[in-house]
Amino acid sequence: xxxxxxxxxxxxxxxxxxxxxxxxxxxxxxxxxxxxxxxxxxxxxxxxxxxxxxxxxxxxxxxxxxxxxxxxxxxxxxxxxxxxxxxxxxxxxxxxxxxxxxxxxxxxxxxxxxxxxxxxxxxxxxxxxxxxxxxxxxxxxxxxxxxxxxxxxxxxxxxxxxxxxxxxxxxxxxxxxxxxxxxxxxxxxxxxxxxxxxxxxxxxxxxxxxxxxxxxxxxxxxxxxxxxxxxxxxxxxxxxxxxxxxxxxxxxxxxxxxxxxxxxxxxxxxxxxxxxxxxxxxxxxxxxxxxxxxxxxxxxxxxxxxxxxxxxxxxxxxxxxxxxxxx
Numbered sequence: 339x340x341x342x343x344x345x346x347x348x349x350x351x352x353x354x355x356x357x358x359x360x361x362x363x364x365x366x367x368x369x370x371x372x373x374x375x376x377x378x379x380x381x382x383x384x385x386x387x388x389x390x391x392x393x394x395x396x397x398x399x400x401x402x403x404x405x406x407x408x409x410x411x412x413x414x415x416x417x418x419x420x421x422x423x424x425x426x427x428x429x430x431x432x433x434x435x436x437x438x439x440x441x442x443x444x445x446x447x448x449x450x451x452x453x454x455x456x457x458x459x460x461x462x463x464x465x466x467x468x469x470x471x472x473x474x475x476x477x478x479x480x481x482x483x484x485x486x487x488x489x490x491x492x493x494x495x496x497x498x499x500x501x502x503x504x505x506x507x508x509x510x511x512x513x514x515x516x517x518x519x520x521x522x523x524x525x526x527x528x529x530x531x532x533x534x535x536x537x538x539x540x541x542x543x544x545x546x547x548x549x550x551x552x553x554x555x556x557x558x559x560x561x562x563x564x565x566x567x568x569x570x571x572x573x574x575x576x577x578x579x580x581x582x583x584x585x586x587x588x589x590x591x592x593x594x595x596x597x598x599x600x601x602x603x604x605x606x607x608x609x610x611x612x613x614x615x616x617x618x619x620x621x622x623x624x625x626x627x628x629x630x631x632x633x634x635x636x637x638x639x640x641x642x643x644x645x646x647x648x649x650x651x652x653x654x655x656x657x658x659x660x661x662x663x664x665x
Contacts (some may be wrong), residue, residue: 343408345369345395345443346416347388348377350523351463355414355566356385362570367408369393369401369417395439401446409454412573414461415443418493421527422467425489432488433495440496444503444511451509459510459573462500465493466517466558466584466626476629479515479580497580504578512572517558517584517628519565520648522655529591530559530652533598538656540610541602544664549614553591558627560585561643561651571637584628585641597646601653 342359346352347368359366366388368381381388391407393400395417405413418436419425425432440462451458469477470486485491497513504511524531529550539545560583568583589597599607633639643651 339363339365340412341365341367341408341410342412342414343367343369343391343405343410344414344416345393346418346463347381347390348375349416349420350521350525350562351416351519351566351569353381353384353523354521354563355416355569356381356388358566358570360385360387365389367391367404367410369395369404371395395442396434398442398446401442402449405446405450406453409450410458411456412459412461413443413447414463414569414573415440415496416463417443418463419489421525422487422489423527425487425492429488433492435492436489437492437495441499444499444509448503448507448509457510459578460500460503460512461569461573462496462511462513463569464497464500464513464515464580465490466515466582466628468494468497468515469626472625475625476584476586476627477582478629479582479632501580510573510578512575512578513580514565514569514572515580515582515628516565516568517560517582517626519560519562519583520652521562522652523562524652530594530649531656533594534649534652534656535660537598537602537604537653538660541604541657542660542664544660547610547612548595549612550591551613551615553595553611553613556588556590556625556627558584558586558588559594559645559648560641561648564641564643568633568637568639571633571639575636579636581633581637582628582630583633583639584630585645586628586630587645588625588627589645593645594649597649598653601646601650602657 393404467490536548
């Protein structure tokens, strides 16, 4: 039985990846921070067969202990402080967890691999936010990185550190440069879930408006459940590499709003939306759209869920959740 360790297992990607690996017959271990982690029960309920181990991305010794306990064949590093807006408020912590945390997991994996005769394969969750002030449209694996947030800078550090460990130590270490991927499991602080929850509450008469920042920012949005399959496919390849994972289609926040209100059968969405400068980024990333040709050709991967279906899925989920809360 193949064994896998997932950091960041409490997030949407971690949960979808754990479900995928369990369905493939893996023995899955998840890293959680702290014994009283509020999402402990969520993981237990969603993927009951997973073994949870306590560790911290900022503490190499704890990661060494976790790897020794899990004895993984594959390590998926999804752990990060992933809310971009927060990274301006606490750039130092974001750098420690999202940036240096990658180095810590890589080093712990290297040390563990030295104790076993089998190859340990490593996946790093890189991000389209690394492209920032985009120098090429669409973005590919070779596009110059120009991050525009502390989060993006930290992700660049982790991305290049993964490449360095691959080249320096011969590790099977791959990075997935994932463009925005969403789901009903996305946290409410992210704009997609913020919109889907607000639309559901407006539909139910529980809310009058939604307040947002830049409505013209454009993103390449896909379904998280599709994207975790790409992570797994990368570690099944004979050689490690870096891959852009994206739909290749871009939509603005306005498009997101139109699709969400349409899913709730509400016309004239503009009257429910108000802009507020407090939600504007200090340095905006205006246009992200990925070219996933390499992943399509080498991994045989392609997205299955389109934008409208994704938004509809999220609104339907939040209508059900919000309805249950008011009963």
